[in-house]
Amino acid sequence: MIEAILWDNDGVLVDTEELYFAATREAAALEGVELTAAQFLRVSLTAGLSMLGILLERGVPPERVEELRRERNRIYRERLLAGVRVPDGVPEALAELAPRYRMGVVTSSLREHFDAAHTATGLAGYFEFVLAREDYRDSKPSPEPYLAALERYGLDPRQCVAVEDSSRGLESALAAGLRCIVIPAGLTRGSDFTGAAAVLASAVELSTAVEAIGSA
Known part of the structure; x- marks a missing residue:
């Protein structure tokens, strides 16, 4: 029962998942890193890890990654509020x-x-x-x-x-x-x-x- x-x-x-990916991709692009939908599926939707971890692997300093995380969250929230x-x-x-x-x-x-x-x-x-x-x-x-x-x-x-x-x-x-x-x-x-x-x-x-x- x-x-x-x-x-x-x-x-x-x-x-909302494509909105989240788009916001993450936009934030990563500020450091010249291009993220793909295949990466998003593998890293986030399958493994449950942060896509922004890829930036750390590319040598972006942790404090900058945190700045980009906040920017991603801001972008994402705005798009959610838009409907x-x-x-x-x-x-x-x-x-x-x-x-x-x-x-x-x-x-x-x-x-x-x-x-x-x-x-x-x-x-x-x-x-x-x-x-x-x-x-x-x-x-x-x-x-x-x-x-x-x-x-x-x-x-x-x-x-x-x-x-x-x-x-x-x-x-x-x-x-x-x-x-x-x-x-x-x-x-x-x-x-x-x-x-x-x-x-x-x-x-x-x-x-x-x-x-x-x-x-x-």
Whole structure:
């Protein structure tokens, strides 16, 4: 029986991953470093590491990298506040699932970025809680974000399902003992989702998938 659904944010609730990559690429370009989408997929969306670490490898001083990180975060926040796209089926899925399950967000985003992204989406009210990057030490693919959510809110992993869009999110959820539904988005399409309870084309199929997992 499923009692709670734990949602990733970027790529699942809001289509923001390409905005984040663009802001990171723009910041890196200030030091003459060109970042590619393939690097972003490998370093950030799969390994869960900072793309700006590439600048350190290129000899950019750590203090300058931190300046560029702040600049990237500023650019990204401005673009989030300008408006984000909500993937097809997400509002309808939330409205259908919220009366039947506890729901929370477990995101690698900074809280200020989560709040900026949802300024106008109308989605935040569906969730009992939001765990952001400041709320745990090790980010996905570590299981720590999901373990922190389970402990803080008294949830049994056997009665929870996670919704993710990336292989690092899937790895994090599985390592925490959760079953995980994956809805690939943009840059993560074509990734390896071995171990997922289901891989869906869109959130339109989500309610049916959760019910199937709960009755299995």
